[in-house]
Each structure stands twice: as structure tokens, then as C-alpha cells.
């Protein structure tokens with residue numbers, strides 16, 4: 434009985450901490466997490482609860498081996514790493530602070546490494562049971578670090594930048610990027626895109642990128658450039674936000690409630706390069722449903738005037754490579770999650786019915802309008 438409890442208590446305790454942590458995570462996963470720029474190596478969401486559950490059980494068995502032998506010397510270290518693991522969930526998901534998440538998970542790396550080293554001299558089996566956990570949290574440290582470095586989420590630095598921009602504006606011409614106007618009412622695209630989706634996707638996500646862009650660009654050499662030039666020349670958080678503004682501008686502007694026939698010149702070009710319109714749609718749909726993680730699928734015109742389908746990850750934009758985007762589909766989760774939940778394929782299928790083909794065709798011959806207000 435004692436031996437049974439020696440294993441059962443740590444396993445149950447580990448899983449309990451894991452369950453509380455995952456409850457916190459689920460609440461953030463619904464709205465905040467899908468908006469972040471994540472590493473292309475981020476596994477599908479379903480991998481996380483499965484991996485954690487297995488790891489918590491291994492963790493419980495590991496300490497159980499020692500406790501069953503009557504060796505309590507590592508229990509405190511074990512409980513401490515479990516507490517830090519929990520604090521990582523709180524910091525990252527509940528407080529929505531990638532920095533707090535990064536700091537706690539780095540501390541966790543050290544504690545888990547110490548646990549393995551210390552335990553190895555007592556029971557090699559118990560130490561080895563912790564190795565998958567060590568590998569997983571090192572990977573999680575990388576994912577957290579990527580999110581921290583590629584997302585501008587620190588409220589304090591945001592406030593500081595706003596203040597410095599105000600100071601700066603007193604002596605220089607104020608240049609701001611503005612929201613691209615929506616060429617339809619926010620409920621016009623229902624049921625493919627509900628008013629609620631437009632309110633969040635356009636009203637909150639895109640608004641956030643525009644606000645970040647204005648804040649980040651202040652005082653940099655890019656200030657005053659056309660949006661397209663900022664996208665071509667900048668890097669890091671500034672590039673991410675500028676490109677997201679440009680990509681969303683192209684996306685929202687070419688949607689309509691009255692999707693008519695494809696203008697004949699564009700249709701011929703599609704037939705020339707894809708064989709038929711149906712073939713083009715099926716290739717584009719396949720690219721959109723198979724794109725891993727967050728990104729965009731494009732119909733572009735290359736320098737020779739040939740049409741091609743390409744996919745880009747996160748905020749990346751084909752204009753950076755000198756390609757002319759004609760049609761674009763946003764396949765970030767935030768584009769369809771409210772209306773379609775995880776059914777990206779259904780969203781893509783329905784999205785064809787709201788494409789504004791006149792706008793798409795016009796892009797093949799006209800310069801892109803940018804989001805700057807002169």
C-alpha cells in the first residue's frame with residue numbers, strides 16, 4: 434500500500450497541476466494565442482495536451498521510484514520544478530506575458546537539469562524518465578522565446594514608445610498609417626464572414642497592427658516611407674506589423690457580397706497558367722488547407738507576368754521578393770475561428786463566394802494602393 438501511494442500521489446499531483454495549468458491555457462488559446470506570430474516549428478494544438486499528459490505521468494513515476502525506496506531527498510526539488518512549471522502557465526497564458534513565460538521556462542530548464550543530474554546518482558531509471566520532459570521544455574523554451582522576440586506585447590515599452598512619439602511629433606511632420614476603409618458593411622459578407630468576425634479581425638486584429646506600426650516606426654529611418662517600402666526594407670517587429678497591415682489591406686479590400694464573373698483577361702491568364710479556372714481553384718484551395726501554422730496564400734504575378742500560387746508564413750509578403758500580389762487569403766486562425774472553429778477547409782471553400790474578382794483583376798495592371806494618408 435505504501436509503495437502504491439508512493440507512485441500514485443506524485444502522479445496524481447503532477448496531473449492535477451497539469452490540469453489547472455491547461456485550464457488557464459485553454460482560456461487564453463481561444464482569443465489571444467491565435468493572434469501571436471509563432472515559430473514555423475509550432476506543432477498543431479492537439480499535440481500539447483497529449484505530450485504534457487504523458488510527461489506528467491513519467492514525471493510522477495520518476496519521483497515515485499525514489500519515494501518508494503524511502504528516499505525523500507529530491508522531493509523538494511521535484512515540487513519546486515512543478516511549481517515553476519505552473520508559474521510558466523500563469524505568466525505566459527494567464528498574464529499573457531511572453532517575457533514572464535520565457536523567464537520561468539528558463540528557470541525550469543535549469544531545475545529539471547539539476548533534478549536529472551542529482552537523481553542519476555540515486556536511480557538511473559528515475560533520471561531517464563525525466564529526459565523526455567527536459568527535451569520537451571527545451572523545445573517549449575525555443576517556442577516561447579520565438580514568440581517573445583517576434584511579438585510586440587510588452588505594455589510598458591508600448592507606453593514609453595507612445596510618449597516618445599508624442600515628443601517627437603512636436604518637432605516633425607506627423608505621419609501616420611490609417612485603417613484601410615472597408616468597401617462594404619461589417620455584416621455584408623454573412624454568413625461566410627460574420628459581423629462578429631469582421632469586428633474582431635478588422636476592428637481589433639488589424640487595428641492592433643496599424644497601432645503597433647505607428648508606434649514602432651516613430652523615430653526610425655523608415656518613418657515617412659510608403660507602407661510597401663516599409664515592408665520591403667524593415668525587419669523584426671516593425672516588419673511583422675507593417676506587412677500584416679499591407680496583407681490585411683489586400684485581403685479585406687478584395688472581398689464583396691456580390692462576387693461576379695471573373696473579368697475575361699484575368700480568366701484567360703489563369704487558364705493559360707493553370708489549365709482551367711477549376712484547376713486553379715483546386716490548387717489554391719489545397720495550398721490554403723495544407724499551409725502549416727499561420728500564414729497567407731497568394732495568387733501572384735511574377736516579373737514575367739506569369740501567375741503562380743504561393744504560400745507565406747506568419748506575416749511574410751510576396752512584395753518583398755518583387756512579386757505582384759493579385760489575390761490573397763488569410764489563413765491565420767483568427768480569420769475563421771469564430772465562424773468555422775477549426776474547419777479551415779470549409780472556410781476556404783466558402784470564401785470563394787465573396788472574392789471581388791474586379792479588384793483582383795485590377796491589381797494586375799495598377800499599382801497597389803497603400804494605407805498611408807497623405
Ligand code: MN
Pocket residue numbers: 634638681763765767768
Ligand atoms: Mn488576419
